[in-house]
Amino acid sequence: MEFNVTNCGLHVGNIEVLGVASASLFLIGDADTIQLSSAFDTPAESLIIGALVPFTPQG
Template structure:
């Protein structure tokens, strides 16, 4: 996948995060290369899939 974005001046005032993912990338600014990878070494029988826990900011 090729994803090109051209920003002509970037000004970030504030960011409110209302949720996160178990596999996520949050980036503000420039990056020449982004390489994401993951490894899962837990046996399938020990995986528990249930309700997601909501993200509650502290403070």
């Protein structure tokens, strides 16, 4: 997949993160190259999908 974005005068005032996935990318700014990969070597029968854990900010 090729995804091109052109930002002119990017200004970030406030960011509120409500949750984070087990595999995620959070980026503000410029990046020449982003390469994401994933590997899953656990047998499917041992996969347990449970409730999501809420993200609670510290502070």
